[in-house]
Amino acid sequence: MPDSALTDPAAVQPEALAAARAEFDAIDDQLHDLLMRRAGLSAGLAAQGMKASGASFRPGREAMILRRLLGRHRGPMPRAAIARLWREVIATSLRQQSAFSVAALGGTEHLALGHFGLDTPMRTHATPSRVLAALSAGEATVAILPSPADGEPLADAWWASVEAPRLQVVAALPFLLRAGQTLPSALVVAGFAADATPKDRGLIRLERAPNTSRGALVSALAAAGLPPLRVILSADGMRGLAEVEGLIQPGDPRLASLSALRPHPIGGFAEPSLDEPPLETL
Ligand SMILES: O=C(O)C(=O)C[C@]1(C(=O)O)C=C[C@@H](O)C=C1
Numbered sequence: 001m002p003d004s005a006l007t008d009p010a011a012v013q014p015e016a017l018a019a020a021r022a023e024f025d026a027i028d029d030q031l032h033d034l035l036m037r038r039a040g041l042s043a044g045l046a047a048q049g050m051k052a053s054g055a056s057f058r059p060g061r062e063a064m065i066l067r068r069l070l071g072r073h074r075g076p077m078p079r080a081a082i083a084r085l086w087r088e089v090i091a092t093s094l095r096q097q098s099a100f101s102v103a104a105l106g107g108t109e110h111l112a113l114g115h116f117g118l119d120t121p122m123r124t125h126a127t128p129s130r131v132l133a134a135l136s137a138g139e140a141t142v143a144i145l146p147s148p149a150d151g152e153p154l155a156d157a158w159w160a161s162v163e164a165p166r167l168q169v170v171a172a173l174p175f176l177l178r179a180g181q182t183l184p185s186a187l188v189v190a191g192f193a194a195d196a197t198p199k200d201r202g203l204i205r206l207e208r209a210p211n212t213s214r215g216a217l218v219s220a221l222a223a224a225g226l227p228p229l230r231v232i233l234s235a236d237g238m239r240g241l242a243e244v245e246g247l248i249q250p251g252d253p254r255l256a257s258l259s260a261l262r263p264h265p266i267g268g269f270a271e272p273s274l275d276e277p278p279l280e281t282l
Pocket residue numbers: 042045056057058059061062065089090093094
């Protein structure tokens with residue numbers, strides 16, 4: 001090789017590029033082999049009947065897969081890209097196992113597709129009650145609704161009337177919160193309970209006597225051993241929603257001392273991950 005080839009980037013580029021492309025191709029083949037193997041494993045579970053009768057969607061297990069991968073992630077690829085790729089892989093796997101479709105409130109489509117995959121059948125509806133009616137009628141496997149917000153009008157406060165435990169919250173979107181985002185943007189409602197993970201949030205609906213302050217609700221919850229991470233109130237002030245650590249079952253003994261507030265668990269979700277910058281960039 002002439003000396004100039006070592007110093008002139010234009011002269012070495014074709015060989016280096018060809019070598020890199022050969023490596024890209026080899027990596028892509030390996031990735032493709034692994035994706036085909038993963039899809040076969042997923043389809044095999046369904047074929048063995050292990051995913052019958054609505055047992056396909058396991059939001060807690062999905063959260064743990066993403067937590068594990070994000071925890072071991074290193075290097076220049078953004079964590080958001082890892083989360084997006086695996087959401088597509090998992091959602092595709094889920095649809096291989098059984099029919100899966102989404103009823104979403106208009107405006108939440110991007111969150112629904114980002115989580116459940118671009119090819120997931122989705123219908124949007126104009127009001128939360130229509131979304132929940134579509135879920136109840138079996139027109140969709142899950143419903144996507146905006147996260148509850150303090151003081152929202154009753155027509156928007158779907159959580160105040162959701163018929164739990166028949167329908168309950170099972171997941172929160174997006175799983176990877178953007179930098180600066182502290183709360184999920186939407187919640188997923190389904191006709192089954194979420195499976196527990198080591199870090200979950202439970203939602204408890206409360207009925208508030210007219211003169212009970214928000215502070216009194218917080219104190220009552222804390223005294224019951226359920227210190228809330230957040231309490232929101234409906235616009236009429238009559239319903240409250242407490243977010244607490246861990247999934248809460250209807251028979252949880254801690255609810256007994258709150259009976260005056262008619263506590264009603266409405267499900268919960270795996271705590272989302274934060275999109276933190278990588279610790280090291282070596
Ligand atoms: O772990 C399971 O139960 C699976 O069926 C696998 C899998 C996946 O592809 O990762 C698919 C669907 C579930 O929602 C969770 C995970």
